Amino acid sequence: MPIDLEKFYEKNNPTLSQEEFSKSLETKENEFLDDLYKKYIYRTQENFLSPLQAELIKLQEHLEKHKEKMIILVEGRDASGKGGAIRRITRYMNEKHYRVVALGKPSDVQTTQWYFQRYVEQFPHGGEIVLFDRSWYNRAMVEPIFGFCTQEQYDVFMESVPKFEADLIAHGFHFIKLYFSVSKEEQANRFLEREENPLKQWKLSEIDLQMQQKWDEFTIKKFNMLKKTNTKKSPWTIIRSDSKFLARVNAIKTILNKVDYEGRSLDIDFTVDPTIVISAEKELELMENNSK
Numbered sequence: 207m208p209i210d211l212e213k214f215y216e217k218n219n220p221t222l223s224q225e226e227f228s229k230s231l232e233t234k235e236n237e238f239l240d241d242l243y244k245k246y247i248y249r250t251q252e253n254f255l256s257p258l259q260a261e262l263i264k265l266q267e268h269l270e271k272h273k274e275k276m277i278i279l280v281e282g283r284d285a286s287g288k289g290g291a292i293r294r295i296t297r298y299m300n301e302k303h304y305r306v307v308a309l310g311k312p313s314d315v316q317t318t319q320w321y322f323q324r325y326v327e328q329f330p331h332g333g334e335i336v337l338f339d340r341s342w343y344n345r346a347m348v349e350p351i352f353g354f355c356t357q358e359q360y361d362v363f364m365e366s367v368p369k370f371e372a373d374l375i376a377h378g379f380h381f382i383k384l385y386f387s388v389s390k391e392e393q394a395n396r397f398l399e400r401e402e403n404p405l406k407q408w409k410l411s412e413i414d415l416q417m418q419q420k421w422d423e424f425t426i427k428k429f430n431m432l433k434k435t436n437t438k439k440s441p442w443t444i445i446r447s448d449s450k451f452l453a454r455v456n457a458i459k460t461i462l463n464k465v466d467y468e469g470r471s472l473d474i475d476f477t478v479d480p481t482i483v484i485s486a487e488k489e490l491e492l493m494e495n496n497s498k
Contacts, residue, residue, distance in 0.1 A: 251451045257474055258458045259298045266303050266335065268467035273332030275379050278461065279341045282386030283424060284414050285396035287447040287454075291386065292337055294454045295461065305330070308339035321345065321363060322370055329379075342367065346431040351423050352413065364434050371440040381440060382464055384457055385432075386447040387489070390421050429493050436486035444484040456482045 269276060278295075280288045292306055307328045316324050322342055330336040340348075345363040349355040355363075375381050388396075397418070400410040417424070436442045443460050447453035456478045463476055470476075484492075 255294055255454065255458070257471065258455065258462065259294070261462050261471060261474065262295065262299060262458065264469045265462060265465055265467045266300055268465065268469075269335065269380075270300075270303055270333035271468075274465075275330040275332055276335040276382070276465075277330065277374070277379050278335065278337045278382045278384065279343065280337060280339055280384050280386070281341065281343050282384075282445075282447065283388055283393060284411075284417050285393045285400070285409075286386035286388040287450045288339060288386050290450055291384075291445075291447075291454050291457050292339055295337065295458060299335075303333055304335040304337065306337045306339055321359070342370075343431065343435075346435070347424060347427040348413075351420055351427060352416075364430070367435050368437050368440065371435075372437070375439050380464055382461060383440065383442045384445055384460065385428075385442050385486075386445050386453060386457075387484075388447045390418070392448045394418055425493070429490065432486045432490055436490075442486040442489075444486060444489045446482045446484065449482075452479065452482050455479075459483075 268274075280292055282288050296304055296306060305328070307325075309324060309328070312324060325338070325342050328336060328338075342363075345355055345360060346367075350357070350360045371381065397410065397414060400406045400414070432442055445453050445457050445460070459476050459478050460483060462470075463478070
């Protein structure tokens with residue numbers, strides 16, 4: 207008879223430390239060890255996130271009360287953990303006051319419009335948060351690499367986007383740019399998992415299959431994007447995302463630190479991990495050193 211993992215987990219006391227629980231599992235059936243340990247780790251991580259997610263609700267309430275607007279861009283290479291982070295950020299939020307925007311291929315009409323227009327149409331009203339799962343920065347990396355825009359369109363974008371974002375901030379938007387940075391090895395592991403896991407195969411696209419081959423091209427475009435579009439008014443925050451859990455924790459802390467919202471907990475350490483959260487300036491320095 208197959209073991210009921212849920213009951214077994216609860217019976218073995220989820221309040222144990224990770225080390226204590228691991229030792230208790232060593233006496234159990236080996237065939238269940240991996241599943242049980244993974245389940246424990248997952249539960250522990252989700253419980254750790256809960257206080258931070260409660261703070262996000264306070265942030266929402268503050269924005270709603272003062273009719274303030276927030277835009278969060280979530281960028282990064284494919285399989286860098288953007289979607290999972292967005293799900294953790296929004297899990298307990300009030301659905302009436304946030305939206306996740308993931309725009310597809312532009313229509314024939316949209317291709318004739320001002321490039322930013324279809325994104326501006328999705329901007330938040332007072333009291334709302336909008337998270338862009340990929341944004342206008344498609345034109346900085348994906349589009350030029352795969353030939354979806356001309357060199358002139360790319361050049362115009364790179365020149366105009368700092369001004370566009372400065373104007374956006376001048377109009378009172380809280381604006382956060384997160385770039386999830388995954389290593390080449392970890393990206394390959396995640397693509398392999400998508401191939402083998404029937405529950406994740408829908409995530410694998412034709413473009414994904416070319417990402418590893420075009421790694422160096424993306425690296426060059428990433429460098430140029432950070433160099434040109436990281437400004438004092440609109441800085442990039444780099445999130446190291448080989449560990450999905452640590453990336454999620456530090457992304458949430460980065461968002462919470464953006465606004466001095468009411469009711470902030472005094473029991474939570476909002477300090478980001480400096481090995482996970484990197485400034486764009488530091489990232490550029492590291493990239494330059496690695497290219498030598």
